[in-house]
Amino acid sequence: MNAGRDDARPAYIGLGSNLDDPCGQIARAFDLLDTIPRTRLVARSSLYRSAPFGPVEQPDFVNAVAKTLTSLDAPTLLQHLQEIERSQGRKASVRWGPRVLDLDLLVLGDEVIGEPRLAVPHPGIAERNFVLLPLREIAPDLVVPGLGRIVDIAVSESEPRISRIV
Ligand code: ROI
Secondary structure (H helix, E strand, C coil), X not given: CCECECCCEEEEEEEEEXXXXXXXXXXXXXXXXXXXXXXXXXXXXXXXXXXXCCCCCCCCEEEEEEXXXXXXXXXXXXXXXXXXXXXCCCCCCCCCCCCCCEEEEXXXXXCCEEECCEXXXXXXXXXXXXXXXXXXXXXXXXXXXXXXXXXXXXXXXXXXXXXXXX
């Protein structure tokens, strides 16, 4: 929690839930992000209700994006995100299936990583309105490495509905 150090970089994290009180899951996850070592929560987007993306019929999701400042590296930050998912009861979830909590590392400074288990920037940014819209809300000036200015990334017209809830 001693971000503010010179080596702190902005990290944007996507949050999603569609089980067990999704709004409560997201609120708790925001608070837990601020407890990650060498990491400070500096902004939270509104919560958005979004129709499930993908082939599985399931409840609507609640999605949001957090901005943190962190001096952790990407793999260490990812481990902490997975620890928060587990602490909120996430089991190994089925691909495309419902989930108690999903935390995705979307952007970490100007870093670009293309590993199978860790892709940064997250490919969902340009593909999913439930990532793009809350990210744009809290970071309208963001330039995403490899993608360009967040305001220039097109909103997908074919994607299911999304609306701001709080
Ligand atoms: N759909 C929406 N709307 N929001 C999500 O966070 C989300 N997460 C997922 C899948 C199942 C792909 N669909 C989603 O993992």
